[in-house]
Amino acid sequence: MTSNAGPGAAAPTPVISSTQTLSVPATLQADGAVGNFTVPVIAEGATITNVLVLVPTGQGIRFGKEYGLSLPPGEIRSDGFFTVSYMINPAQIVFHSASPTATPTPTNAVPSSAALGGGLPQPLEDKAISGDVSKISNAIKNHVQSYYHTSRVNPGLIDYEDLHALGSGLPVSVGTLTTLIGNAATREIALRFIIAWVIISKLQPSKDPTKSLLPSEIAQCYQAVASGDRGYQAQTSLMACWRVMTAELMQASYIRNPFGPSDSRHASIQATLVTLDNVLQPYADSRMNNGERKRNLEEVLKRAALFAFTLFSQPSAWEFEWQEEQGVTSGDLCIFPALVQVADEAGNPVSPPRPFSEAVVRQLDA
Structure with a gap:
């Protein structure tokens, strides 16, 4: 001009x-x-x-x-x-x-993460992120299909407190979830939903280390940096810079040599394993080795923890959409959410959010 x-x-x-x-x-x-x-x-x-x-x-x-x-x-x-x-x-x-x-x-x-120097990695390609999401969804499916039965279970073995411990904001009531687990035709769907719900709820940073599969050091720092009086874009951009730099500095401990003796994620993984197994145990297939079942579930959680760190290391901001309109009253249930990008690398809102994966929705048999 x-x-x-x-x-x-x-x-x-x-x-x-x-x-x-x-x-x-x-x-x-x-x-x-x-x-x-x-x-x-x-x-x-x-x-x-x-x-x-x-x-x-x-x-x-x-x-x-x-x-x-x-x-x-x-x-x-x-x-x-x-x-x-x-x-x-x-x-x-x-x-x-x-x-x-x-x-x-x-x-x-407010600098974008692209303006911070040559030591920072390029953002991952879209297919790398969507591929990791797909692997977690498939790992949950394979775990449930391999280690759980569809036989009748004594209702007395179901502990409502264990279901409440799955977390707040469940899109289905505990009573409805109990019915779905008890029905042989919907048990696989219900168990896949339960595992996915607990895992997805812990993939993002949290001020409480027990509510995230990220390293506890991140949660402690996140509590100090997450709040600010800047505008949305400025705060989002600064948080993106912090995430990218923090993740790069932690590569040696949490990517190149993951889950070593000093890895702080062990505690949250074991706590999550206990939460899930309290619900899953009554439906474990007795023909399968119980120790192998738990180890397989732990591996699923470790894969999820690695992906949580991957998402954290990216300059973009993400959310998981559970397609809540697909509720049990409609005859469908979303058992794994879609991953969507809600802010780009410069902190600009992405509206409407850009999908990186599709939600997994299953029809509930009568």
């Missing part, structure tokens, strides 16, 4: 909200490229309030998405240009004044 104002034109309103969208020159798209270019503004003397830089797809460049930094008010040069210095891989975008006598510091800027 070029300026139409001449040298003698009157200055415009002191603050003009303007957005410039810039493409990185092709000659500077290679790994480690560094360069400068100028950005025309709407008029001479205008105050720029925000710049979005469109980073095209290329080697070492993130997804071709827009990364934005809010700038504090700063006067543009009289010739109508604002210089943008940037570096790709690390995809660090820095804005500064073109004036040799003044370089305002963007104190109000």
Whole structure:
């Protein structure tokens, strides 16, 4: 966008909200490229309030998405240009004044995780995340089909307190869940739902270490950093930076050498195993080795804990949707939720949320 104002034109309103969208020159798209270019503004003397830089797809460049930094008010040069210095891989975008006598510091800027340096990994590809979700769902299905029977069970063996211990917010009542477990035709569906519900509820960070399959150190820090008085996008962006950096620093303990003697996730995995087994034990197939059944369930929980760390390490924000409209009254039950992206790498809300996997819904037999 070029300026139409001449040298003698009157200055415009002191603050003009303007957005410039810039493409990185092709000659500077290679790994480690560094360069400068100028950005025309709407008029001479205008105050720029925000710049979005469109980073095209290329080697070492993130997804071709827009990364934005809010700038504090700063006067543009009289010739109508604002210089943008940037570096790709690390995809660090820095804005500064073109004036040799003044370089305002963007104190109000909130960096995206892409702007933090070359030591951070690229976000995982979509198929890697959706593939992990599918593996957990299939592991739960295989566990239930392998280790539980469909014979009649004495109702006295069902402990309502154990069902209440599965967690709050269940989309079905404990009474209805008891009926579904007791019915041979719906038991597999009910058991798969129970395991999935408990696991999914512990995949996100929590201020209570016992309610997450993430390392306890993360939960303790999360309690301190999760609250803030910034706006939604600023807080989301800062939390994304914290997650990515924290996960990278913990790689040696929790990814390259997982579940060693000092792994803090052992406690939460064992607590979750006890919670689930209190409900599952009455339906265990006596023809199968009980110790093997528990070890298999523990492996499912470890797989889930690894995926919890994977989600935590990504700059995007995620939620699980249980398709609650698919309730027992409709004759269907969602037994594994869909994973959806609710914020992108820059902290911008994704609306509607972008699905990364499909919910698993099963029809309830009469």
